[in-house]
Amino acid sequence: MPQGVPDTIPDDGLTTRQRRNLPVLAVHTGDGKGKSTAAFGMAMRAWNAGMRVAVFQFVKSAKWRVGEESALTALGDVHEQTGRGGPVEWHKMGQGWSWLRANADHDADHADAARAGWAEIARRLADEQHDFYVLDEFTYPLHWGWVDTDAVVSTLCARPGRQHVVITGRRAPTALLDAADLVTEMHKIAHPMDAGRKGQKGIEW
Amino acid sequence: MPQGVPDTIPDDGLTTRQRRNLPVLAVHTGDGKGKSTAAFGMAMRAWNAGMRVAVFQFVKSAKWRVGEESALTALGDVHEQTGRGGPVEWHKMGQGWSWLRANADHDADHADAARAGWAEIARRLADEQHDFYVLDEFTYPLHWGWVDTDAVVSTLCARPGRQHVVITGRRAPTALLDAADLVTEMHKIAHPMDAGRKGQKGIEW
Numbered sequence: 001m002p003q004g005v006p007d008t009i010p011d012d013g014l015t016t017r018q019r020r021n022l023p024v025l026a027v028h029t030g031d032g033k034g035k036s037t038a039a040f041g042m043a044m045r046a047w048n049a050g051m052r053v054a055v056f057q058f059v060k061s062a063k064w065r066v067g068e069e070s071a072l073t074a075l076g077d078v079h080e081q082t083g084r085g086g087p088v089e090w091h092k093m094g095q096g097w098s099w100l101r102a103n104a105d106h107d108a109d110h111a112d113a114a115r116a117g118w119a120e121i122a123r124r125l126a127d128e129q130h131d132f133y134v135l136d137e138f139t140y141p142l143h144w145g146w147v148d149t150d151a152v153v154s155t156l157c158a159r160p161g162r163q164h165v166v167i168t169g170r171r172a173p174t175a176l177l178d179a180a181d182l183v184t185e186m187h188k189i190a191h192p193m194d195a196g197r198k199g200q201k202g203i204e205w
Numbered sequence: 206m207p208q209g210v211p212d213t214i215p216d217d218g219l220t221t222r223q224r225r226n227l228p229v230l231a232v233h234t235g236d237g238k239g240k241s242t243a244a245f246g247m248a249m250r251a252w253n254a255g256m257r258v259a260v261f262q263f264v265k266s267a268k269w270r271v272g273e274e275s276a277l278t279a280l281g282d283v284h285e286q287t288g289r290g291g292p293v294e295w296h297k298m299g300q301g302w303s304w305l306r307a308n309a310d311h312d313a314d315h316a317d318a319a320r321a322g323w324a325e326i327a328r329r330l331a332d333e334q335h336d337f338y339v340l341d342e343f344t345y346p347l348h349w350g351w352v353d354t355d356a357v358v359s360t361l362c363a364r365p366g367r368q369h370v371v372i373t374g375r376r377a378p379t380a381l382l383d384a385a386d387l388v389t390e391m392h393k394i395a396h397p398m399d400a401g402r403k404g405q406k407g408i409e410w
Contacts, residue, residue, distance in 0.1 A: 032389040034233065034243035037250075041242030044249065045272030049406050067250030071280055074289065078279050085279065183394035184237040190388040201254050 023162045025180045029139060029172040032186030039134045039166045040068040046164065047075045047085040051131035054124070056117055057092040058137045058169075064094070065136065067201075086131070093117055114141035118152065128161040139169030142176065149173045228367045230385045234344060234377040237391030244339045244371045245273040251369065252280045252290040256336035259329070261322055262297040263342045263374075269299070270341065272406075291336070298322055319346035323357065333366040344374030347381065354378045 026042075028035035043053050055072065057065060069090050076088030091098050093113045099120060118141070124130060141147045153175050156165060167176065177183050231247075233240035248258050260277065262270060274295050281293030296303050298318045304325060323346070329335060346352040358380050361370060372381065382388050 028239065030392070032391075033387065034239055034246075034389050034391070037246030038239035038243040038391075039246075040249060041239075041244075041246035041273065044245060044276035045242075048272035048275040067253035068246065070253040071249035071290070074283050075276055075279060078283065085276070177394070180395060182238065184239050185392040185394055186237075186239070186243075187235070187390040187392060188388075189382070189390055190385060 022181075023159070024164045024182060025156055026164075026166045026182040026184070027139075027172050027177055027180040028166065028168045028184050028186060029170060029177070030185035030187055031170060032188040034186045035168040035170075036065065036134075036136050037068070038184070038186075039136065039168050040065075040072065042166055043072060043088075043132060043134055044075070046132035047072070047079070047088060050086045051164075052086050052089075052129070053132045053134075054089040054130040055091065055134040055136060056121055056138070057090075057094065058114055058117060058135065058141055059092070059094055061094050089130070091117075091120075111141070111144075111146040114146045117141075118147045122155050125155060125159045125163060125165075128163060131163060133163065133165045135165065135167045137169045138167045139172040139176070142173050143169075143171040149175050152176070153179045227386075228364065229369045229371075229387060230361055231369075231371045231387040231389070232344075232377050232382055232385040233371065233373045233389050233391060234375060234382070235390035235392055236375060237393040239391045240373040240375075241270065241273070241339075241341050243389070243391075244341065244373050245270075245277060247371055248277055248293075248337060248339055249280070251337035252277070252284070252293060255291045256369075257291050257294075257334070258337045258339075259294040259335040260296065260339040260341060261326055261343070262295075262299065263319055263322060263340065263346055264297070264299055266299050294335070296322075316346070316349075316351040319351045322346075323352045327360050330360060330364045330368060330370075333368060336368060338368065338370045340370065340372045342374045343372045344377045344381070347378050348374075348376040354380050357381070358384045 026039075028038055040055075043055065046053050053072070053076075055069075059065075072088050073090055075085055079085045079087050093110070097113070097117055097120065100116060118138075121133065121135065125133075142149045142152065157179055159165070231244075233243055245260075248260065251258050258277065258281075260274070264270075277293050278295055280290055284290045284292050298315070302318070302322055302325065305321060323343075326338065326340065330338075347354045347357065362384055364370070372385075377388075
């Protein structure tokens with residue numbers, strides 16, 4: 001609804017334009033499919049708008065999301081070659097964060113690796129290094145207490161400039177949901193796995 | 206969950222591999238965001254798997270989804286230039302279906318245009334012209350009775366080969382949901398529009 005008219009106009013001293021350009025913190029949660037997929041779809045849009053896109057995958061297996069990674073980095077290549085869209089970075093915990101290549105110790109401990117990932121994201125937010133961040137499956141390190149939710153919420157709420165952040169995963173902590181501008185819950189109603197079908201390439205991953 | 210193990214093994218005479226490779230009919234519905242975005246995210250994965258992707262937008266305005274269209278057609282260009290991924294077609298009702306360019310009469314009547322769109326999709330399904338179809342906002346012509354739901358369900362259930370179809374939109378008819386292998390309902394929990402903020406480029410469209 002690009003031309004949608006809000007129901008209420010808040011008394012916040014901002015112009016419509018200022019309000020429109022506020023950075024968005026979105027959370028996709030729930031037990032259904034599409035949480036990450038919708039985040040990557042948003043990243044496509046952000047790419048098209050020329051935003052600097054960065055994905056941080058907080059998952060154990062480096063094999064996940066190979067399709068999205070390949071497609072989004074292909075769009076990053078298009079940007080490098082033609083200037084169209086924006087640059088794309090893709091970082092994954094599953095094979096050790098790229099900026100920690102020289103220090104593989106973090107691979108051994110997922111909690112340490114998750115903390116190292118968040119610390120890097122916090123640095124990048126402070127530097128306004130990207131315009132659109134996907135923190136894929138980041139709710140799990142929060143849920144498990146590996147990364148402190150209150151610290152994350154404080155950092156996100158205080159982030160400078162106009163940096164959009166989308167966080168995906170089940171069991172999003174309440175404090176994170178409360179801080180988000182946009183929360184969507186994906187509910188599973190029917191799924192091929194229920195009928196004894198396994199996932200397939202191009203559909204599930 | 207690419208390596209997930211189903212809870213039950215159906216007694217359908219199929220091998221696991223045959224069952225895995227069954228074509229998927231997915232519906233993304235509900236009042237929340239992410240229905241179409243997740244479908245386009247799936248299309249990225251399908252592209253990466255080399256599938257022939259086709260999007261049919263059943264929306265009035267040709268301005269919608271410009272970010273997704275631009276990004277997915279950029280991936281189609283990558284395929285044409287390098288062979289990477291699969292080909293991508295993008296058709297929209299909002300500016301008259303491309304295959305009807307010579308006959309702009311359909312623009313005048315959205316119900317006729319929707320019927321013409323579905324008739325073309327049915328032809329392409331019969332010809333196995335694509336591997337991955339997104340029928341974006343197709344639930345509305347069904348809900349409004351412009352296109353007959355029972356005929357659509359019959360055609361989809363009888364489609365030959367291995368063609369995946371994803372249908373998005375609110376108010377999906379029950380017969381469609383019953384026929385689908387995968388139904389996800391997106392629920393809105395919080396949205397910037399509630400706080401009087403309008404949509405912004407790269408985030409909302």
